[in-house]
Amino acid sequence: MVQFYSSKQRKVKSDNLTVIAESLDVKGQGVAHYQGKIIFITDLLPGEQAQIQFTEEKRQFAKAKVSKRLTDSLDRVAPFCRHFGICGGCQQQHVTPALQRAAKISRLEYLFQRETGSAVKSLPVITGSEYGYRRRARFGLQYQHAERRLRMGFRQSQSNVLVELKMCPVLQPELEKLLLPVADCLNKLAAVKHLGHVELVNADNGVSVILRHLKPLTTNDKILLTAFARRYNLNVYLVDNSANRLKLVSLASNDSEPYYSIENVKLTFDPQNFIQVNPEINKKMVAQALDWLALEPQDRVLDLFCGMGNFTLPIARHVNAVVGVEGVAELVAQGRFNASLNQLTNVEFYQADLEFDIDCQPWAKMGFNKILLDPARAGAMGVMPHIIKFKPERVVYISCNPTTLVKDSQQLLTAGYQLMSVRMLDMFPHTSHLESMALFCRDLSK
Template sequence: MTSPQAPKNFKPEPFAYHEELELRVDTLTNLGSGLGRVNGWVVMVPFALPGERVRVRVYRNHKQHSDADLLEIIEPSPERVDPLCPLFGTCGGCQYQHMSYAAQREWKRQQVSELLVRLAGITHPVNPTHGSPREYHYRSKLTPHYPKPFKPKPGEAATPKREMPIGFLHQGQRNRIVDVPACPIATEAINEALPTERKRIRERSAKLKKGGTLLLRHTLDGVTTDNNASVTEKIGPVVFQFLAGDFFQNNPFILPELVDFVMERACIDGVRYLVDAYCGVGVFALCGARRFERVAGVEVNASAVKWANANAAINGIKNAEFYIGEAESIFSAINFPGDETAMIIDPPRAGCDEAFIRQLLALGPRRVVYVSCDPSTQARDLKMLLTGGYTLEEVQPFDLFPQTRHIENVAVLRLG
């Protein structure tokens, strides 16, 4: 039997292409892959769990580690479970369906702790991860992709017709889409609506000139497929309207618990005012308005500010105002005294830039509650805040995305 031909850009050291190895998995990476060592050399293996002994096949060598496919689980972890989705391991959407939910929460807690130490030099207790009330069927927004339909060039022989895949990227690949007829982390209503949308886009495939993305957004209005449709969601007694294609947290089952936690940490120590930075359509500001004398939301997206002000009016909230904040003077419209102010920051995955942090430090809010969808960029920003005079009080992960590697983390700080 001949050895498989290695790709042209394959680096042959330290392992040959498709060389098979046995190793013990030590830990998980932040991308959800198992990490083990062979003679001290790091090997990363998707879908392998800590403590397992596995047989793997190398397909890529990097400068400091190798990537390998999982071939056999020789000694399974007691935390290994059967995945619910038949496409798990092929579809790149989920990383942890093969791990018990208790173990998922503990690994996410541990990863937050490790990131704080490694990226910011911060050693601080991390609370147990707050679990989602739903482990599956929690996701209220789904965005399946479809590729550019294949059309033979003039004179080129036609290939047998295949159905256009509609789904998500293949595990470990950047351009190949896996056909996903149903998704167990999406709500039941989305899965009921998905076949109709898949049929609709396939019937139009002959007219399509490029690939694209579908939208299925489940709210109080049902399942919406129009990005520009106005939809309604509710957190506790507060009603929110927004465009279906715009950002709104995608796990409505845990969202009230996250909001309550943030508000309880923000409104102590004699704080009278609240600044909601990166406020979006006003979720934190409006849910917390009754706890403060005045509330100000700041957002660079003009459309989001429009919706936030409309949501304040819909709910009859008169002590909240929302402003478009320019990057160089984000808080120029706010005149709250810093020692009586709390600030909530919930930035995009890239975190806060240095200009924002400098302006926050200049304002000097007494309390800061930092909500992050990427604990690595959060750790970077926390280091600057601690250097600027803040003290870290509490670190609380929330699992908004069960079965995946993604972590929402809340850091609570006070000035002094």
């Protein structure tokens, strides 16, 4: 029988506690309540009943695992990957995609309701392939002295232990089929004990392998890697302990850099720099942003946190002028190169730290009637007052963190903007990541 006792913290005796999950959180945990306490339960879906055991308990909530599941939900499916439940890469392969999305939408709408006081109804989710969607992945490498071999894989959840991957169905097929050959090749290197990580990137013009090594490679190691690249038609890059990069071999195409195309624009990129890993959703996201901006030939658009021009250059094809601002110098240089490559002369790129006062920046004195921003997880709190000063007609906010999106949105709403549309992007199926985008319009009568 469940009992409470009073001390500095009220605790629940969890032996043989039976609960029914009421909902699913964005991390794929079942949510139940017992005597006023919220319980988050790993591997329990809404409507399922189970006996649980606490793994952590706080004053307001507890975490638990299932000791025995008593009923099964129709939303429970067999995981597609043999490593699911051990590997920390995916959290929700046991859940139907429909329920995954519904849980994330519910979280997004709840946060807007809590912060703004107004009900928000999001538009249909932007969806794509549920498996085979990742065109980029970084794998940890750990040499096992007892086994005298190298492990390659993702880490377990909340652990430094590597799960050695034999398959990874969320990777694009071109990358998944390389998992075992890459691991086998790395195990043959003399430097096998001194490797940091390996990254696989699938571009429109072929696959690149980026290997981080902590000690110099021998000539024979480079010969082995070159032969491997020739066999699988790969680009191979070596990155040493000082982050210096050497292009060992380029075989996948005659192009000097990887690239992808979007909205009739060709975007080359440094294989170590950030790109959106889900190309299908990225194309739909950019198309939605262009539609929401309602671009006209006379528009002047500001793209903040622009990277190498994922949005900037497609926008440039429709407007009078566009300015992209980014904090990373290498991405700014890549954006300028891509503008030249695509013969777009109405684009300017600037480097600036958008967390500091930007009034002295040359681009801050220009006029813009529309703004797009795509910040990192920390959000754009520092730049929101400056966006408001520009008084743009429309603001499109791309977000990888709903909490900072909602907080930043509050500043726009207070300044008289209206939240016109919100959409969730299923950028990372089977994971806890929640990507979204929002459109704000200014009341032109004010």
